[in-house]
Amino acid sequence: MIVAKKKPIEEIIDMVKDYPKLLILGCNECVTVCEAGGKKEVAVLASALRMYFMNQGKDVKIDEVTLERQCDREYLEEVRKTIDRYDAVLSLACGVGVQFMAETYMRTPVLPGVDTCFMGVTEERGVWTERCQGCGQCVLAWTAGICPVSRCAKRLFNGPCGGSTKGKCEIHKELDCGWQLIINRLTELGRLDDYEKLMPIKDWSTERAGGPRKVVREDVRS
Amino acid sequence: MRLQYPSAVRIILLPCTGKVDLIHLLRAFEKGADGVCVVGCMEGACQFNSGNLRARKRVMQAQEILEKIGIGGERVQMYNLSSSEAPRFVQIAEEMTGKILSLGPNPIKRAAKKKAA
Numbered sequence: 001m002i003v004a005k006k007k008p009i010e011e012i013i014d015m016v017k018d019y020p021k022l023l024i025l026g027c028n029e030c031v032t033v034c035e036a037g038g039k040k041e042v043a044v045l046a047s048a049l050r051m052y053f054m055n056q057g058k059d060v061k062i063d064e065v066t067l068e069r070q071c072d073r074e075y076l077e078e079v080r081k082t083i084d085r086y087d088a089v090l091s092l093a094c095g096v097g098v099q100f101m102a103e104t105y106m107r108t109p110v111l112p113g114v115d116t117c118f119m120g121v122t123e124e125r126g127v128w129t130e131r132c133q134g135c136g137q138c139v140l141a142w143t144a145g146i147c148p149v150s151r152c153a154k155r156l157f158n159g160p161c162g163g164s165t166k167g168k169c170e171i172h173k174e175l176d177c178g179w180q181l182i183i184n185r186l187t188e189l190g191r192l193d194d195y196e197k198l199m200p201i202k203d204w205s206t207e208r209a210g211g212p213r214k215v216v217r218e219d220v221r222s
Numbered sequence: 223m224r225l226q227y228p229s230a231v232r233i234i235l236l237p238c239t240g241k242v243d244l245i246h247l248l249r250a251f252e253k254g255a256d257g258v259c260v261v262g263c264m265e266g267a268c269q270f271n272s273g274n275l276r277a278r279k280r281v282m283q284a285q286e287i288l289e290k291i292g293i294g295g296e297r298v299q300m301y302n303l304s305s306s307e308a309p310r311f312v313q314i315a316e317e318m319t320g321k322i323l324s325l326g327p328n329p330i331k332r333a334a335k336k337k338a339a
């Protein structure tokens with residue numbers, strides 16, 4: 001899933017202070033799971049903002065809606081009839097949702113309520129870690145299912161660097177060395193021979209280096 | 223025992239403090255409560271294992287938010303006691319009431335009054 005974290009409320013207040021009629025728009029997908037922008041977080045933020053502005057003696061109207069997703073047009077259409085009632089939308093979806101909302105409703109300012117962080121997993125409740133950087137050319141088959149792009153700080157492809165010490169990365173003593181994890185798992189799988197194979201230079205044009213990306217599937221395209 | 227506690231305290235019964243969500247605490251203040259006191263079982267004695275521990279975290283979240291928006295984080299507190307400690311409950315109710323009296327009414331109500339005047 002896409003992992004996001006809540007923006008500090010002071011930052012949100014500063015963003016929305018000039019919009020007396022505000023819609024807080026949550027998303028039922030990834031940001032709900034990482035407890036940053038689901039229905040509950042929408043309700044909490046709306047209540048906090050209402051109280052803040054009431055305390056300031058300002059008249060504000062803050063409404064709450066949570067869509068199934070903000071990265072699909074059909075769900076964004078659900079607010080078309082009501083969007084003109086608001087001066088701005090504070091979207092608690094990831095950066096994808098915020099942008100798609102902004103593209104769909106050109107005349108309404110759409111503001112981000114969360115900081116989008118990475119594609120990752122829930123290690124335990126309250127702890128999320130990165131697993132994929134969407135490089136566009138998956139190598140997990142050759143690296144024991146552990147990604148050298150997202151788990152190695154230097155994104156190395158042929159083993160650890162000199163900064164790997166006792167299985168930890170030099171950038172942080174609690175961070176596992178991605179390549180140590182790969183070697184450990186290759187050993188468990190009895191496939192350490194894979195480690196000896198030299199990886200060719202990666203084509204980074206499928207990653208961000210190639211500019212904004214696009215996937216087109218003619219077979220399913222409508 | 224028939225002990226008396228301050229009449230300003232309104233009791234809301236819940237099966238477990240684990241039922242208290244952050245939004246319940248915030249809504250109480252939005253509707254004008256001057257203070258909220260969450261009274262749960264002793265830590266380690268929750269029938270549902272972690273209900274009171276979860277409640278404590280939510281109270282801490284509420285305190286942080288209320289502090290940042292100018293309502294005052296100390297207006298919401300968590301206490302733990304066992305169900306047989308009626309005198310302790312009275313002590314908590316009095317302590318909380320005293321604290322809220324010294325803090326004054328919910329600033330939202332003051333702001334609304336000022337605006338109406």
